[in-house]
Amino acid sequence: xxxxxxxxxxxxxxxxxxxxxxxxxxxxxxxxxxxxxxxxxxxxxxxxxxxxxxxxxxxxxxxxxxxxxxxxxxxxxxxxxxxxxxxxxxxxxxxxxxxxxxxxxxxxxxxxxxxxxxxxxxxxxxxxxxxxxxxxxxxxxxxxxxxxx
Numbered sequence: 001x002x003x004x005x006x007x008x009x010x011x012x013x014x015x016x017x018x019x020x021x022x023x024x025x026x027x028x029x030x031x032x033x034x035x036x037x038x039x040x041x042x043x044x045x046x047x048x049x050x051x052x053x054x055x056x057x058x059x060x061x062x063x064x065x066x067x068x069x070x071x072x073x074x075x076x077x078x079x080x081x082x083x084x085x086x087x088x089x090x091x092x093x094x095x096x097x098x099x100x101x102x103x104x105x106x107x108x109x110x111x112x113x114x115x116x117x118x119x120x121x122x123x124x125x126x127x128x129x130x131x132x133x134x135x136x137x138x139x140x141x142x143x144x145x146x147x148x149x
Contacts, residue, residue: 011050016043018126019057020142022135026063028147029070030109036147037061038113041123054122060137061129065102069094079108103129 021040025033039045043055069077079092097104106129114120128137 009048011043011048011053011055013053015048016053016055018055020060020137020140021057021145022060022062022137022142023145023147024063024133025061025106026066027068028149030067030105032149033067033147034106034109034113037110037127041110041114041126052119054119054126056123056126058126058137058140058142059128060135060142061106061127062133062135063131064106064129065098065131067098067106102131 023033023037037059040059041056043049043053043057045057046055049055074095075093077094079094079097081090081092082088083090094105107127110127111124114124128135
């Protein structure tokens with residue numbers, strides 16, 4: 001039995017093949033889109049997925065300001081933050097946040113779906129979100145992918 005050729009192949013930093021993909025977020029539902037993006041960032045869509053290695057792709061999201069929410073979430077959902085001072089709790093709706101910066105809602109949703117570890121922070125750095133269709137990553141020749149909903 002010691003001559004079996006079946007071995008579990010684990011990916012490492014040298015053997016990982018990281019690619020660039022681009023996703024158009026226009027008229028897509030926020031949570032459904034971001035769960036797919038988080039899976040791509042983690043590398044779950046690859047055959048050589050290894051949980052302790054950053055084997056995911058680099059993801060570019062365009063048209064982030066045209067994202068959709070279901071129901072009345074655009075006005076009723078609340079994001080809570082704290083300034084650090086007494087009485088410093090602040091609330092914001094997705095509509096208010098998208099008026100300030102259209103990218104922030106997508107970034108926060110994806111970040112919440114990644115692991116809360118050093119590896120999760122490293123994987124989050126592979127996400128690039130842009131308002132509009134222009135992005136500076138044309139040199140990487142990203143593949144356009146359709147998100148399965």
